[in-house]
Amino acid sequence: MSSAPSSFEYHAKPCRVLFGRGSIQKLPEEVKRLGKVKPLLLSGPRQSDRMKPLEAVLEHASITPAGTFANATMHTPIHMTEEALKYAIDTGADILVSFGGGSAVGLGKALSVRTGLKHICVPTTYAGSEMTSVLGETVDKKKTTRSDDKILPYAVIYDVDFTMTLSPAMSATSGMNAIAHAVEALYAENTNPVTDLLAQEGIKALAESLPVIVDRPDDVEARVRALYGAWLCATCLGTVGMSLHHKLCHTFGGTLGMPHSETHTIVLPHAIAYNSPNISEAQRKLAAVLPDSDGDAIKGLNVLLEKLRVKRGLKEFGMREDDIDIIADTATGNPYWNPRPIERAPLRETIRRCWAGEEARADL
Structure with a gap:
């Protein structure tokens, strides 16, 4: 029998997780749970066409997205975050929904911590950034990270169907x-x-x-x-x-x-x-x-x-x-x-x- 550790600290961080095939159908419920009505959809250029199921699910629930920003970039360069931030403000978005891998999730985190908007992630890869309160950003070819519980997304929807076409x-x-x-x-x-x-x-x-x-x-x-x-x-x-x-x-x-x-x-x-x-x-x-x-x-x-x-x-x-x-x-x-x-x-x-x-x- 192995011995139990004598001491340790464990910090469980709050994040709603919805896992399973077809779980994207619960996205409107998560938006409404927070009393929001104008989600801003975030993705990378290659994922923008795949967001149609999200838009359809939201529209079926009478939720019209504030807009779509599809220029999320690897390593979260600061200039792209600033561009997306202006877009979020101009469209009047009241919640963020990122769709894709680490680039989209990273942009969502960067916007969330700057605006205070809640962030829902719909991962399409296995990257994992969606479950952390860590944000990595790149300025002048230097990537730095910071950790803050405010960076952690509010909810993550793991719909296996979105990973089926991952090469x-x-x-x-x-x-x-x-x-x-x-x-x-x-x-x-x-x-x-x-x-x-x-x-x-x-x-x-x-x-x-x-x-x-x-x-x-x-x-x-x-x-x-x-x-x-x-x-x-x-x-x-x-x-x-x-x-x-x-x-x-x-x-x-x-x-x-x-x-x-x-x-x-x-x-x-x-x-x-x-x-x-x-x-x-x-x-x-x-x-x-x-x-x-x-x-x-x-x-x-x-x-x-x-x-x-x-x-x-x-x-x-x-x-x-x-x-x-x-x-x-x-x-x-x-x-x-x-x-x-x-x-x-x-x-x-x-x-x-x-x-x-x-x-x-x-x-x-």
């Missing part, structure tokens, strides 16, 4: 992005047994369902399980702090404009490898829920990435070898808390391996 490639990287949230939660400075349980269940659900989705994208059961896992992993990120993995990803994204979910996918096993000497218990918990790990968490992640057939090197997304030192300098300049002290030499080698696309290994 196998994007499903894989978006799902790995979600797994990264839970993995880092296992060794966070303020980790706790509740978050650990959520993390292990979320990782297990995604690690089992993502390979199925890559082979059979229309497998409804796998899609349901993946979205369930993504919600759990996102909840983990919403209750604990971030460490090296997220610091590197934020630096790659803000400085070089690297794609969000693909970067998280590439960095994850290498961040674990860097921290390996100091996170033996977290690695044990991770290995226990990864198929084919044979008790080795890093091996389990490497095998999973092979199954998902994802790109493994940031150079495949335009990162130059000369950028390695730029990222190393930026990441060491203002580091997040991390279980292993940030040392430039092993960190630079970690970054180089991410650039080159090598398999992660614990020899740093």
